[in-house]
Amino acid sequence: MPARLQPPRSYPSSVAEFVLGPFLRRLGNPRPEPCGPYKKGCDYKVEGGQGLPLLVEVKRLFRSVKSQNTTREFLQKLRENPGHQGFTPPPDLGYEANRYYHHAYKAAGQIEATAEKLKLDLRAGFAAGILVFDVDENRVSLDLGGRIAAWMTRPWATSIDTVLLVEHRAEVGRWGTTASAVFFRNPRVRNILTAKIGLCTRGHFHVGNEPDGECRNPFMDAAPVT
């Protein structure tokens, strides 16, 4: 499955293939939205989800320069004074939330644009928008789950039906994709995910790394339907 994610350097097609390809294929038939002259749309349209087309936009945010600098300064301090006590300073969540807000806002517009192009009425329930944050490069999104869910109640966010955080990791020796929802607008997408992928004991969706019995992954627990 080719990836159409921008910029290509920060989300190579191999990453999309490993992390999201198997996940989206379990839901139906994923098709990258052509870029062509039409550049405002979202990344994928997935057909086959119980008759509900899914419009998927994926964001993979790298660690901010500010966060990298904070870590670098801390390591510098350690080098200068090996007896220095303490932990790596926590990320500035307000600053990080601003970055994520910008990307969530943009994703809502991208999903809306694709829906308009394909003449799918999101408000009437003829399609559903899914925003995916790939957290592998930047774990701070795990601390922002509550804020991301709160943004979804804003008027600009209505094109987004579901927000998923996904990571690529090994569970009991098998690599795969683990997804956790921080927001469901209504039960439709959750029902599709549950029917096609299934839930683990902690409410995650696993593809390729399904735990045997009890899930021991401390990844964020799933959100209730609002």
Ligand SMILES: [Zn+2]
């Ligand atoms: Zn799990």
